[in-house]
Amino acid sequence: MIGGYTIHGHAIVSADDRIAGPDGFTPASLRNEADWARFQAALDRAVVTVLGRRAHEANPNTRGRNRLVLSSSAHGVERRADAWWWNAADVSLREALSRTAPSAGIVAVPGGRTVFDMFLDISFDEFHLVRAGRVAIPDGIPVFSEVLPGKSAAEILSAQGLVADPPETLDAAASVDLTVWRRP
Ligand SMILES: NC(=O)c1ccc[n+]([C@@H]2O[C@H](COP(=O)([O-])OP(=O)(O)OC[C@H]3O[C@@H](n4cnc5c(N)ncnc54)[C@H](OP(=O)(O)O)[C@@H]3O)[C@@H](O)[C@H]2O)c1
Numbered sequence: 001m002i003g004g005y006t007i008h009g010h011a012i013v014s015a016d017d018r019i020a021g022p023d024g025f026t027p028a029s030l031r032n033e034a035d036w037a038r039f040q041a042a043l044d045r046a047v048v049t050v051l052g053r054r055a056h057e058a059n060p061n062t063r064g065r066n067r068l069v070l071s072s073s074a075h076g077v078e079r080r081a082d083a084w085w086w087n088a089a090d091v092s093l094r095e096a097l098s099r100t101a102p103s104a105g106i107v108a109v110p111g112g113r114t115v116f117d118m119f120l121d122i123s124f125d126e127f128h129l130v131r132a133g134r135v136a137i138p139d140g141i142p143v144f145s146e147v148l149p150g151k152s153a154a155e156i157l158s159a160q161g162l163v164a165d166p167p168e169t170l171d172a173a174a175s176v177d178l179t180v181w182r183r184p
Contacts, residue, residue, distance in 0.1 A: 001125055004104030005097050008046070009119060009127040010039055011111055011143050012176075017153045018140030019111060024054060029135045034170040038178070039110075042128065046108035048084075048101035050119075055112040056083065068100050070115055093122060117145050120160060126182050127157055133175035157181045 001007070011019055012030050020026045043049055043065060051059070053071040060082065061067045067083035074085035077099045084100045091099075097107060109119050129143075142148055144156050154164070162181035170176045 002094055002097070002122070005047075005101075005107050006105070006125045007107050007109060007119060007123065008042070009109045009111075009116060009124045010042060010130075011116065011128070011153075012039075012130040012132060013143050013153060014135040014137045014140065015131065015133050016136050016138070016140075017143050017147045018137035019113060019143050020141040021137055022139045022141070024058075024141065026058065027135075027137065030132055030137075032130075032132060032171055032174055032176045035130050035176055035178070038170065039128075039130075043108050043110075045106055047103055047105035048097065049108045049110060050115060051110055052112045052115040055110065055115070059110075066101060068096060070118075088118070111143070113141050113143065113145060116143055120144060120156070124157075124160065124162065124181075124183070126180055127162060128178060128180050129153060129157070130170065130176060130178045133177070154179075 012035055013019055048066045048068050050068045053069055056069040069083045069085045071085055072087055074087040076090040077086050077096050086096045143153050146156050163184050165180045167177045167179045170178050
C-alpha cells in the first residue's frame with residue numbers, strides 16, 4: 001500500500017513461469033478467453049494501469065484506459081496521445097500516481113518482467129497469478145527475473161510475505177487456474 005493506493009499484479013504464466021516467448025511476444029497458447037474476461041474486469045476496477053513500454057506496444061490502449069507506461073524515453077511524467085508516460089529515474093511512484101490517478105484506489109500492474117521486478121521491490125498487496133498448466137515456454141521471458149536462476153514464482157511471492165488463496169479453476173479443459181496471492 002502506498003498512500004491510498006493498493007498495488008495488484010496480474011500475469012498469465014506458463015507451467016515454467018514464463019510470460020512471453022524468447023522473441024518477446026506472448027504466444028497464443030498463453031491467451032485464454034476466461035482469463036481475458038476476468039483480467040479486463042479487474043482492469044476496469046483500477047484507477048490506473050501500469051505497464052512497461054514493451055507490454056504497452058504489444059497491447060495497445062484500445063479501450064482508452066487510464067494507462068501509465070514506463071520508459072526511459074519519457075521526461076518525468078508526460079501526457080501522450082495513447083497514455084501517460086513515466087520515467088522512474090525522474091519521478092517517484094508516489095508522485096507519478098498522484099499526477100495520473102489523484103483519487104487513489106487500485107493500481108493494476110500487468111507487467112512485463114521489468115515492471116514486475118520493480119514492483120516486487122516496492123511491494124505488491126495482491127498478485128493475481130494465472131497459470132496455463134499445459135504450456136511450457138523454454139527460454140521464454142520469466143514473470144520475475146529471479147525465475148532464471150531457478151526459483152518458482154510461488155517461492156518468489158512467498159518470500160515477499162504474500163500468502164496464496166486456494167486456486168480457482170478458470171478453464172478446466174485448458175488447465176488454466178488462478179491463484180491470488182495476498183498480503184495478510
Ligand atoms: N503473460 C503476461 O501476463 C504478460 C504480461 C505482461 C507482458 N507480457 C508480454 O511480455 C513482453 C514484454 O515484457 P518485457 O519484460 O520484455 O518488457 P516490459 O517490462 O513490458 O517493458 C520493458 C521496458 O519498460 C521500460 N521500463 C521498465 N522499467 C523502467 C524504469 N524503472 N524506468 C523507465 N523505464 C522502464 C523500458 O522502456 P524503454 O526501453 O522505452 O526505456 C523497458 O525497455 C510482451 O510480449 C508482453 O506482451 C506478458
